[in-house]
Amino acid sequence: MTGTRAIYSQLVRELFERLPHAGDLGPGAGTAVHGEAMALDRGAWVRFDARIEDGRVVDCSFRAWGCPHTLAAAALIASRLHGEGIGNEAAFDALRLARELGAPAEKLGRLLVVEDALSGMLARAHALQ
C-alpha cells in the first residue's frame, strides 16, 4: 500500500481542506439531475448532483470516494458549475483537470472517473433543455 510520493499542489490542498459542495443538494427549486461513475479497481467513485432551473445550474454538489486529487477535482467542478448556464460549461476533461490540479500522470485513470460522472450528469441536464 503506502502513499505516493506525489506532492499535492496548493490548489489540491486548498480544495481538499474545504471540499466545497461536498454532500447533498440543499432544498430548492429546479429539476434535479445526477451523474455517477464508479471504478473501484482504479480507486475512484464519484457522483454529482445538480438542480437545474431556466437552463442554469442553481445548485451543485458531489459525493466521492477516492484520493485527494479525485476529491479535489470533484469539488472544483461542483464549484465552477454552480450558477453556470447549461451549454456554457467549460470542458472539464481529465487531462485539463490533471493540468489545473498539477496531478501526476498515474492519477489520470481516476480523473477519467470524475469526467465520466460529470458527463453523465450534463447529458441529463442537456436532455432537459
Add this chain to the structure above:
Amino acid sequence: MTGTRAIYSQLVRELFERLPHAGDLGPGAGTAVHGEAMALDRGAWVRFDARIEDGRVVDCSFRAWGCPHTLAAAALIASRLHGEGIGNEAAFDALRLARELGAPAEKLGRLLVVEDALSGMLARAHALQ
C-alpha cells in the same frame, strides 16, 4: 604494507622504549665473542656481542634491524646474559621468547633469527671454556 594489529605487551613496550644494551660493547676486560643471524626476507637481522671473563658474561650488547618484538627480544637477552655464568644461561629459544614477550605466532620466524644469533655467540663462548 601497513602495520599489524598486534597490540604490544607491556614488556615489549618497555624494552622497546629503553632498548637496554643496544649498540656496542663498552671498553673492558675479557674475550670478545659475537653471533650474528640475518634473514632479511623474514624481516630480522640480529647481532650479539659479549665479553667473557672467568666463564662469566661481563658485558653484552646487541645490534638489530627488525620489528619491535625482534628488538625487544634482543634487548631482553642482552640484559639477562649480563653477569651470567656461561653454561648457566637460561634457554632463550624462540618459543620461550614469544611466550615471555606475548608475541603473536607470525613473529616466530623473526624470533628464530634472534635465537640463531644467540646460539652462534654462545657456541663461541662455550668454545672458550
Add this chain to the structure above:
Amino acid sequence: MTTAAPIYLDHAATAPLDPQVAAAICECLRDPGLQGNAASVHAPGRAAAVRVEQARAQVARLVGAEPGSIVFTSGATESVNLAILGAARAAGANLHHLVTARTEHRAALDACRQLEREGFAVSWLATGSDGSADPAQVASALRPGTALVSLMHANNETGVINDIAAVGQLCLERGVTFHVDAAQSAGKLPIDVQAMNVALLSFCAHKLGGPKGIGALYVRHRPRPALQPLQFGGGHERGLRAGSLATHQIVGFGVACELALTRLADDAARVRALRERLWAGLQAAAPVERNGGTEPGLPGILNVRFPGIEGESLLLSLDGRLAASSGSACSSASAEPSYVLRALGLSDLAAQASLRLSLGRATTGEEVDRAAALLVASVNRLRALLPAGAIERIA
C-alpha cells in the same frame, strides 16, 4: 495551519533517535581522539577500534550472541541481502533451493527474486490467515537441495510474529541454514540466537532508537554458514564486509542496543498498553477492524481498517498532525496495495482502507488520545461525503 509538531505514530518506519544515543554520537563525532580509522594501528585508530569493539559487545548482547559473531553493515536491508544472497551464492553446487514467505519485507523478497534470476528455485510460502508462517509448512517445503530458509521474526506492517524457535529447531535437524530478519523485533521482543537455533540474524539501529545507516548481521560461529560478501576490498569484519567502519554510527548503535535491552520488558508493557488505549479510542470511528489479529504481536503495531476510507485521502487529512503509514515506508516508492495485507485475505480495497499506526518508546498517553480523536474526526469527515453504499462496498 497546524503549527504544533505532528504526533509521530510511524515508529515501524523509523524511530526517533533516543536522546542518549544522540549525545553519544555527538560526543564521538567531536572527540579529537576518536577521529582515526579503526583499522589503523596508531593511537587514534586503536582508540576508535576500542569503541567499536565495546559497541559490538553491546549489539551482540541484545540478541544473545558473542561479539565476534556480529558483522556491521549499513542497515537491515544490507544485512538481509548479505544473508540471503551471500548464503545462496556460497552454497554448494547442488544446493539451489530456498524457502521463504510471501509476507517478508521487500529486502528479502527482492533478494530472493534476484536469486531466481540467478537460477535458484524459491518456495514462496503462503501464510495462514493469522499472517504467520506455519513451521509445518516450512518442514514440508524443505528438500535435499535446500540452501537456506529465510523468515522474518515480526512483520513490519502487521506486527505478526513467526515461531522462530520452532523453525530453528527444524533447520537444525535438517542441517539447513536459517536466516531471520529481526529488523522489527530486535529490541522489542527477547531474542536469543542460540536458543532459537538461528544461523544468521539481521537487524538495524534506526528501528530501536539508534541512528539510520547502521545495521548488523549475526553470523553463527559453529557451524559457521558460508557467505559470499556483497562488497569486497580488504579484510574488515572477518572478510565478510569490506569498508572503513563508521565509529560514531557503531557507537550509537551500541548505546541504543544497551538501552533497548535494559528497558525491553518495561517498554513492551507500556507500549502495548498504549496501543490498546489507542484501539479503544478508535471504536468511536466504528466500523473499524484490526488487521493481523491481536496477540501475540509486536507491542507497538496497530494495523487498522476503516471501511469506506481511501488511504491517501486519510493520510492527507492527517497531514501535519499525525504521521502514520498506509504501509511499509520502505516500499513507498510504489502506491500498490500492501501484499502483506493481501496475504491476510484482504481485498485491494480493504488494504487501501488500512492504516499502520506504530508506537514507540517516546509515545505518550496524551498523544495516543489526541491521535484517536484526530483519526475519528478525519474518518467521519471522509465518510460523510461517500456515495451511498460505499462503506459496504469498500471494506
Add this chain to the structure above:
Amino acid sequence: MTTAAPIYLDHAATAPLDPQVAAAICECLRDPGLQGNAASVHAPGRAAAVRVEQARAQVARLVGAEPGSIVFTSGATESVNLAILGAARAAGANLHHLVTARTEHRAALDACRQLEREGFAVSWLATGSDGSADPAQVASALRPGTALVSLMHANNETGVINDIAAVGQLCLERGVTFHVDAAQSAGKLPIDVQAMNVALLSFCAHKLGGPKGIGALYVRHRPRPALQPLQFGGGHERGLRAGSLATHQIVGFGVACELALTRLADDAARVRALRERLWAGLQAAAPVERNGGTEPGLPGILNVRFPGIEGESLLLSLDGRLAASSGSACSSASAEPSYVLRALGLSDLAAQASLRLSLGRATTGEEVDRAAALLVASVNRLRALLPAGAIERIA
C-alpha cells in the same frame, strides 16, 4: 608518557570531521522534525527528504554532476563494488572483459578478483615507474568484449594521479563504460565528470572532512550504464541501492562537499606547501627518498623511504606522538609489503622502510615541523642500533 594528542598525519586513511560538518550532523540528529524516514509521505518524512535532496545537490556539485545522477552508498568501498560488480554483471552476454590497474585500491582489486571467479577476464595493467596508468596501454588492452575500464583518479598510498580525461576520451570513442575511483581525489582535485567523460565515479565523505559510513556513486544519465544492484529491496535511489537513507549522514556529506568545493584551491595550495615544508624538514634524516615521484600528485600525500628502517619499529617509536601509516589503512589487516610500492619497482625491504604521511585541511605548520623533528629523531635512534651495512642492504 606522552599526554599531548598525537600529530595526525593520516588524512588519507580518514580525515578528522570538519567542525561545521559535526555541527550540521548533530543539529540534524536532534531536530525532532527530521526524525522521519525520507521515504515516508508524511510531514516528518518529507522534511527529511528535502534535506536529503539539498545534500544530493551539494554532493553532485563537487564533481560537476546533476543531483539526479548521485546514488548514496555506505562509503567508497560500496560505491566501487557497485560500479565494478554492478556494471560487469549487468553487461551483455558477450561483454566479459575488464581493464584495471594493479595499483588500484583493494576495493577495486578484490571486486575484479571476484569477477574473475565469476568467469570474467581482467587485464591487469602494470603502471609505469612513475606509478600512473598509461592511457596508451589502456587503449591497447581494450577488446570488442570489454565491459568496463576501472581506474583510480589518485592513488591512496603515493598520491600519484592518473590522466582520467585521456582515458575518458578513449572510452567514449570505444563505447566502453568507464569507472573512476575518486575516493582520494574528491574535494582535493577539481573533478568534472562531464568534461572527463566518466560514466561512474566513486567517492566518500570521510576522506574530505565528512562522516564515515556514507559515500556516493555518480551514475551518468546519458548514456546510462546498466548496473546490477548489490542489495535489493524497494525502489530507493533509482532502484540502484535499496535501504532507508541515513539523513544525518547525507546532510553531513553535503556540507562537507560544499566546504571542500569552496576551499579546494586554497586548501590544495596550503597543504601542498606544508607537505614540501615537511619534506625539507626530513632531509635531516638523510638518506631519505620520496616514493611516487614529485608532481603532479595529490597535495596532501608524502610517501617517504628511510633506508635501513623497519616500518613497524618506526611506527611504534612514533606511537602516541605521530599518527601515520606504513600503508593504506584500509588493508591493515595484513602486514604484507605494499603492492603499490612494489609496483613502483621497490623491493619488499624498501617498501617496509616506507611511511605514508598524509596532510589535510587541519594540518598546521607547527605540526609539520614537530613531525619532522620527531621522525628525524626516531630514524636516527633506530639507525644507531643497526648492524654494520644495514642501511646499504635495506633500501
